[in-house]
């Protein structure tokens with residue numbers, strides 16, 4: 001939701017390290033930002049509403065903003081609008097303490113009332129501001145900064161990743177509960193961040209903090225104590241991707257780069273997992289997993305992957321159902337013997353974590369299907385399967401959706417008691433190349449240009465293409481701000497047809513020549529008869545071309561991989577529409593990449 005960066009040991013480079021980190025974290029929140037540095041001149045803070053560029057101009061005008069330790073923050077508002085005052089870091093009354101926070105402090109109102117009663121003044125509407133005041137109260141009571149910080153953290157209820165600096169010290173104090181925080185360790189410097197890209201340019205060695213951990217970063221190194229207050233020695237792990245993977249590599253937007261990275265990402269996902277000659281799919285990490293039935297829980301794009309995956313599992317003999325994770329957490333269905341599969345790119349989505357935690361409390365076995373090594377979901381679930389897409393920075397999920405679809409194909413085959421689908425294995429082998437063919441030959445940009453003035457966009461598909469239709473609509477609305485709806489084509493005449501006009505382009509995913517395709521062609525005729533322009537995403541195996549205004553082609557393939565290829569065309573359609581409308585493609589308004597609050 002928000003992004004945190006901190007560093008100790010960077011000397012004169014402290015401010016530039018923080019600003020670099022913020023630029024890499026902006027996808028997590030981008031309505032305000034700030035930094036705090038501590039050095040010989042005392043505690044210095046600069047913060048401002050707006051994107052990181054606004055903070056960059058502001059710090060450029062400050063001669064006094066120096067220090068050898070520091071923390072920074074980029075915000076996605078939860079309590080109070082994006083204003084200078086509500087931007088982090090927040091300070092205490094005496095301006096000796098500065099704190100950055102990601103998460104929600106649920107008992108902040110009672111803490112605030114208590115602190116106000118004892119004379120503390122508040123400058124912001126945020127829940128976070130209670131923390132520096134609690135630390136201040138501890139310092140005033142004669143405690144050292146670390147004790148004051150630990151005592152403050154002990155008073156908090158809710159979720160938090162916190163980093164705190166105190167004037168006159170060379171220490172950054174850190175605490176985590178239900179909100180991601182990772183340390184980056186190097187010989188001379190230590191970093192902390194909500195996510196690895198923030199410091200990947202400086203080190204590839206990382207320590208994932210656990211809930212309840214408090215860490216201390218000093219020029220001499222770092223230490224972590226667990227929830228029991230005892231020193232822990234967490235493993236130092238090595239990140240497998242490079243700093244360049246978090247740059248734009250010459251593309252105008254991260255989203256476009258990530259769409260084009262899909263052939264490579266899918267190759268990585270498939271590597272070592274498909275034995276075409278032997279006719280086997282092997283997910284070694286899931287050897288111990290036995291699934292009688294499955295509940296897939298997810299939100300947003302990942303939910304669409306879950307809908308797609310549940311169909312695959314059912315077709316392969318495993319009764320499976322997809323649930324919106326936020327609904328599953330509050331109204332779980334009868335547990336039975338279901339294995340609960342959390343589908344989440346980030347592995348940090350609060351709604352989906354709530355669902356997998358609900359499942360664990362009810363005694364269910366859990367599996368995390370995620371992109372993020374070391375994420376909370378990966379660590380909490382009994383089993384984990386990585387989709388291996390590499391870092392995804394654009395808020396709109398693209399290559400990770402394709403990665404989820406691909407991994408779910410592998411999972412369904414891995415869990416199936418039936419014979420392996422050799423045609424599918426061949427299609428998976430060809431998938432990266434087929435995605436490349438779509439990328440090289442797409443007409444999505446021209447189609448996007450034609451319909452920039454559309455009042456609304458409808459996306460339809462049947463069977464596996466239903467999930468693709470839903471995902472196509474989500475992509476379109478989140479980055480173009482145009483109204484879009486995606487649904488099973490059969491639903492059209494049960495309501496939405498009333499909205500269809502010559503100004504509402506309809507995008508139909510029609511692949512194969514089976515019943516789903518034939519029936520979707522019927523739906524296409526219905527909208528065509530109402531004057532709607534129609535775009536078909538098709539492999540040319542039906543006669544849909546006869547009834548449509550534009551065709552976005554995909555190569556012929558297996559029905560399961562056709563849903564992956566069709567989606568690539570829809571990603572490109574949404575991307576080009578948004579880019580031509582001049583939208584903020586990578587950081588659409590009101591959204592954040594990782595939604596770590598419920």
Ligand code: M6R
Nearest residue numbers: 300301302344345346349396397
């Ligand atoms: O990290 P997750 O996959 O759990 O995120 C879930 C949704 O917030 C996410 O898929 C969101 O819908 C996409 N960024 C939209 O493109």
